[in-house]
Structures are given as C-alpha cells and as structure tokens.
Amino acid sequence: MFIKGSLNQVNRKTIKKVALLVVLSAFMAYLFTFGLFYRSVPYTLFWVSFLLNGLCLVILFFSEAFSACRERKAQIVMVWGLSMAGFIIVFTPFMATRHVLLLLPPLLVLGGYLYRFVSGKTVGIAVTATFLLGLALSISDWVYADFYRRAATKAAASLPPQASVWSVGHWGWQWYSKQAGMKGYEYNKSTLNKGDFLVSPEAVSKQHLPPDLRLTKVKSIRYPSSFWNIFTTAYGARFYYSSASNIPWYLSVSSVDSVTIYRVRAPH
Structure with missing residues (x-):
C-alpha cells in the first residue's frame, strides 16, 4: 500500500x-x-x-x-x-x-x-492481506509453542513417578519442563546419577553436557506435521532470535523438532 x-x-x-x-x-x-x-x-x-x-x-x-x-x-x-x-x-x-x-x-x-x-480498494486489500497473514502466523506460532507444553507433560507422564528427571533446553521448553516437575540441569553444578533420566529437545538452545556422560535413548516425541503450521516460525525460533541468514517465517509442514528422553548409563 x-x-x-x-x-x-x-x-x-x-x-x-x-x-x-x-x-x-x-x-x-x-x-x-x-x-x-x-x-x-x-x-x-x-x-x-x-x-x-x-x-x-x-x-x-x-x-x-x-x-x-x-x-x-x-x-x-x-x-x-x-x-x-x-x-x-x-x-x-x-x-x-x-x-x-x-x-x-x-x-x-x-x-x-x-x-x-x-484508492480505497488498495487499502482494503492491504489491510485484509495483513490481517490474514498475521492470523496464520499467530496460529502457527501457537502450535509450535504448544508442542513443547504437550511434550513436557507427555514425557513426564511416561516416566516412573519416583524417577529423577532432568531437563536441558531454554526458551519456552524450560518453563514447561519445570511445570511438569523436571529439574533444570546446570552445567558444572548439577550431578547426574546412574539411572536418572534426561529430557532434551533437539532444536532448542540448551546447556552443555559433560563429554564423558553416557546416555541411552529411551524414546522420542516428535513434532507432528500439521497444516496449521504451514506458515512456520519454528526453524531456529525465528520470532525470538533473528540473524542475517535466517528469515522470520517459511512455508513448510514438515516436523521441525523432537523431544528425546535419555537414561543416564554412566554419570560424569
């Protein structure tokens, strides 16, 4: 316009x-x-x-x-x-x-x-297009964020009630995992013991883990492909962080992340 x-x-x-x-x-x-x-x-x-x-x-x-x-x-x-x-x-x-x-x-x-x-027609087209695109991006971003809320609840429910469950990862996942009862892992401060569980999203910025830590994969919760996420903002959390090489949103219905549950085999 x-x-x-x-x-x-x-x-x-x-x-x-x-x-x-x-x-x-x-x-x-x-x-x-x-x-x-x-x-x-x-x-x-x-x-x-x-x-x-x-x-x-x-x-x-x-x-x-x-x-x-x-x-x-x-x-x-x-x-x-x-x-x-x-x-x-x-x-x-x-x-x-x-x-x-x-x-x-x-x-x-x-x-x-x-x-x-x-002209009034041009203004109407511009306003309508802006509204529809904004609505689509809002829905897509909500679906993306809601995946971590549901994944945190699902991961916690799949583990033994008395298990020691740790979580790595920042952003919204850090909040949802804490609400689900997981303990936040801190590098060089937290101690992982044999038999503990570690829950980690794959595409979220997260803490470093000790190089000598040995983990066994238990299960993975995948981000489901969805038409509602076609205007995806998920890759690299682009609505949160931007860089010259990344664009704020993209057209895609593919799975963009997964949350993996590991069991500690050998503590650091």
Whole structure:
C-alpha cells in the first residue's frame, strides 16, 4: 500500500533510480551474507522478498519523513522513529523480531501521509492481506509453542513417578519442563546419577553436557506435521532470535523438532 502510494506521486525517473538502488543493495547483501554459497531456490526467493520489503519500507520511511517535515507533527514522529532505531541498534543484545516491532508505530504513522494517494480498494486489500497473514502466523506460532507444553507433560507422564528427571533446553521448553516437575540441569553444578533420566529437545538452545556422560535413548516425541503450521516460525525460533541468514517465517509442514528422553548409563 505504501509502495502504491509512492508510485502515484513520483516520476518514473525517480522510480527507476530507487528500483536500481534496491536491487543492487539486495545483491550486495546476499553476497555479504551467503557469499557464493547457494541456498535452495524457495529459500532464496523468500530471503530476497523479505529483504526487498524491508528496503522499500526504509526508503519510504525516510522519503516520506523528509517530504512531510514541514509539519511539526511529522517532525516529532520522525525523531521518534530515528530514536527507536538508534536504541535498537545500540542497546539490544541481539536482533529479534520483537525488537523491530518498536519501529512499526512511527513507520505506520508516517506512511499514513501516503493514504491520500491510494484508492480505497488498495487499502482494503492491504489491510485484509495483513490481517490474514498475521492470523496464520499467530496460529502457527501457537502450535509450535504448544508442542513443547504437550511434550513436557507427555514425557513426564511416561516416566516412573519416583524417577529423577532432568531437563536441558531454554526458551519456552524450560518453563514447561519445570511445570511438569523436571529439574533444570546446570552445567558444572548439577550431578547426574546412574539411572536418572534426561529430557532434551533437539532444536532448542540448551546447556552443555559433560563429554564423558553416557546416555541411552529411551524414546522420542516428535513434532507432528500439521497444516496449521504451514506458515512456520519454528526453524531456529525465528520470532525470538533473528540473524542475517535466517528469515522470520517459511512455508513448510514438515516436523521441525523432537523431544528425546535419555537414561543416564554412566554419570560424569
């Protein structure tokens, strides 16, 4: 919608210059991130699409900010947006989707100056598409998080009541495993004894284990394939942590994780 509004008020020469700048920036960003290494075609298309979308929004933000700076309200919003961007760059320990959300309010407010150049039909399509995509991503992210809640309960229920059960793994799994009665393992602090059980998700960031620890696999609880998770946010917990090579979501119905139960055979 913002792009449509900009196209309706600038000349073709400017459009060509901006398009060339965006394409060159995307090409250089891809080389800087992946080098000559080639990812799969679908993943590359998604990565480039997200990058182009972000570049267009940044360009529109500054172009509309400067064109609207004659109004005092717009100046305040511009300072708001720039200060939030500076805060995120300087103070956040790592880049995450939730951090970038802080930039959306000033971006949308400044983008509002473009509404008068866009038809009501275009606005309706943009709002509807945004709502449907947001709903799909919300459902997918809930299904992903709920797997760890159910897996923790299922794993705890499958073990002897008096067993000593340890858990490794952070994020939501750490909370759910604690609620299920498992003890959180701490490297160089916790002591695992022979016969104890260790429950570990495979695709979640987790604590280091001693190299001399010997484990026997008991069972595995797999993440079920589901249509509700087609707009998956699961790989690498991308709604939590972002990097240049990872995209925030992807189209997939494959299993993305499993929780494995081990029995301690030889303690460290």
